[in-house]
Amino acid sequence: MRPKSLDSSVRIENNQFEQNAMNVVVKVRHLRGNAVPVLISRNNFLDNLAYSVVEVDVPKATVSGNFFNNVQSSCEIIRPVPIHSDSVLNHWGYDIEAEILSRICSINNSQLYESHMVDNMSSLLSNYIAETAKNPLPEFGKTYNQVKAMSKPYTIESDVTVKADEIVIIESGSHFDISSKVGFIIQERGKIYFNGTNKNPVWLYGASPWTGIVVKPGGTLVLNYVIIENASTGVWIDSDKVEIKGAMIINPTIHGVEITANSATEVDLGHSMVEQAGSTAVVVDERNSDIIIRDLVIKDSNGSGIDFLFPIGDIQIENVKVINASSFSIHLAESSPSSLHTVSIKNVSITNQAKGHAGLLISGSWIQNLTIDGSLFNNNSVPSLILGLECRDHPFLITIRNSLFTYNNDTVIHLHMGECAGLEMKDNLLEENNRNGEQGVLILKAQPKKMLDDILLSIKRNKFLSNHGEYVASLSMEESNKMSGIISENLFEDNLNSDAVLVVTSPYFHIINNTFSNPNSKYQTVLRGNSNWKFTASGNEWGSTIANDVEQRSHISSEMSIHSTPSSDTMGNALVEEMKKNATNIEIVTPLNMQCSHLNYCSNRGTCMGWSSVDCSQPLCRYDCSGHGKCVSKDECECDVGWTGDANIYPMQ
The missing domain is CATH 3.80.20 (24 nucleotide stem-loop, u2 snrnp hairpin iv. U2 a'; Chain A)
Structure with missing residues (x-):
């Protein structure tokens, strides 16, 4: 307390202080400046588990009309020098005067302000406390x-x-x-x-x-x-x-x-x-x-909240809450080859972290499986979740499911997948993050060093709601090798992003059957790449049936081929027009073999009857439309002028 005004005062009145566990429940100290009167009156102090309940180290303090009953506390009122009036001007849960007096203590090494005492009891009280303070614990021997x-x-x-x-x-x-x-x-x-x-x-x-x-x-x-x-x-x-x-x-x-x-x-x-x-x-x-x-x-x-010096084997953390840690809430860094097998984080809450490096940080090269399930990341000002994985040995799976990411700032989730890590991120709620307008909710980076047909990066059935910042999700693969990514059945709604809701910079991410409704974001999706890439964005709802609206919500940079099946003809036309404005090499294939949806449209691998090319997107027609049309779907031809029929085309009469 550093008061400057001569008219200042401190009054603590009509409060209930109950069952608090700490050093001191109420502490008032005079540090420098003008001394002001302090009044602590008509409060109830009940069942607190503090060493001292009220501590006043000021020149002028009145403690009166309060009720004290805190049997677990050593002292209930502490002053530089105890005064007898505290025992008679307050109400106590004890009947014996000696017990009341034992609850009123002096501050060690205090400034010894002059006290205005009702009577001469301070020296008697000090002697009483000194005589009764020590109660040595008997030695054990039996x-x-x-x-x-x-x-x-x-x-x-x-x-x-x-x-x-x-x-x-x-x-x-x-x-x-x-x-x-x-x-x-x-x-x-x-x-x-x-x-x-x-x-x-x-x-x-x-x-x-x-x-x-x-x-x-x-x-x-x-x-x-x-x-x-x-x-x-x-x-x-x-x-x-x-x-x-x-x-x-x-x-x-x-x-x-x-x-x-x-x-x-x-x-x-x-x-x-x-x-x-x-x-x-x-x-x-x-x-x-x-x-x-x-x-x-x-x-x-x-x-940190929890730290592992040399993690090894299988590690599980369950039913743990970490509030306002200063370095990491949970820190787990693998230190030696083949040491860490699995990590399971279940029903863990990481909240209110205002400083430090990150909420949950897990890094390593040889982890085999990692699961985050049913957890809460709320109101953090540092990244809530960072996974830094190198995956040097063999493929492994990361699972993030049934978790809540709410009201966080900074980049909420960093996923550095390394060379061979698969991902299953599903059924999570990510809401009201990045309200400061900076960063984004999710960054995913993969760095496949070789062709990995059996590894899947799946982001499915998540809800991204009312997030701010530059973007909601940014997805990239930093190498030219193939690793399949599926972004499907997610809800992107009411997000407000200065760049785009979804930013994709690799053709191996397929955007399928999602719902986008973000009228206040600059773009719903931004696809960035080069002329050799083909993106798949099919079966999505774009939040509007008005062609102009959809047209303005998607942006394709550079020269790319886009394979797209929008969820309605109107939106399909709008997306086609938008892509024509932004790219010179456009190939529209519609519809995209919905009968092979269980293969995630072949995910750049496999076969599907009636379709060809590595991603099963090129339709096949019998007789090649007889040379008088264009094959636009399985056994469906778009006839040249003057011709009619299906796959077997005949001249018009």
Whole structure:
């Protein structure tokens, strides 16, 4: 707070602060400038899980008429010097005066402003707190050790080690005030059970970084509803005997969770949360086996959300939410040949990332299969999804399905497919992205080094709605070799793009049976290429039956042949006219063998009876129209003047 005006004031009144888990619920500090009066009045502070509830480090502050009942908090009002009036001018959920006084604390290393106190209680209160502050945790030495909840926190000033064959049970509601650089260590065959509950958790905290909970190989940790605050690393999992449920790891200076080679294959974090990690929230060390990570929320990490140092085998991430990460939300970079087999991202939410490099980044050369299913990418200002794949060894498949990409900026999806990766992108919703007018929703680049007749890039049944930016999708193949691409059954609607809704720069992408209705975009489609290319754009709805409208919505650059079957004769005529304006070598084939649609119009391979050429687009007619007409469809001739008939043409009478 840096007030400049002498007439300024701060008033916090008539609010409900309930069940917040953090260091301080309300904190007011005077940094410099004129001191102004602060009034905190008629608020309810209930069941908060904060170290302190109200902290006022200002020269003039009145805290009155509030109701405090926060049994899990160490202090409910903190001032530079406590004043007795706080105990009588507020309402408390406690009847014993000594308990109320213990909830009013002083700030360490405060500026010691002069306080206007009702009476002489500050020195007595300070003495009372000093006498009752320490409650050392008893040493363990028996086979069975139980730690009961106390009215004041246990103090820990050296490592708490659970040795082999020792069992430690910690009751719900227990608090531990832990000194710097010490923590809990569970050795082989040692067992510790933190039996917190949702309403009455166990709380581990320290004023400065403490070590955290370290589970060594063979040790057992059961962590139920525990708040871990200000640890260096909240939980270090080096054992396959770890169960976690409902934990809150707040403000770890390094990691929230570190997973080593000795953890179980399945790491179920039981709907826990890591908040404000100083570095990566969850880091997975080098290991020699598969891993599944599930059921976790990561919020406001100062590094990545989840990072894999040396990924290997099969990796699954399920039911994970990453909110406002600062580097990557999830980072997975393959580091050695043939190390990573499959990656599965299921029901993952990546949202509100305002800085850093990308939401989900996966890169590698030897991944065999990659699936992103049922996930959410929302309100990110950096690219939401980047796949950087080289595919050096053998063909593999990327699947992106049933996912939502909404309200993002920057290029939302980068797909660098490498030399031999196939794609199945289907049933996704991409809506309201790039409202800043820049970039686009999807960039797909393939770089086939050889002819790949058995690899397909398929973008099917997706909805692209109300997206802004330069384009919705830009599709390219950067080599001259063939890889089939099918853009089919998609809905492009109400997009507003300064370039085009769909930009295609390779003849191997076939645009089939899509619906375009984007009246505010400059172009529906832009096809860029050279005179040797033939594009297929067939069976599409163009959002209008007026020829002029359709004509103005498509743009063909350079000299290309276009094979097109529009969805109506009117639109077909309009598209023909538009192509004639923009190209000099136009070949219109209509209709394009609809009986072979199950072959995706042969996809530049295969055969279909009655049709020829590599893409099955050239019709065949019996007797070659007798030399008196042009074959325009299977066994259908367009007769020269003075001739009539079907495939067998006769002179007109």
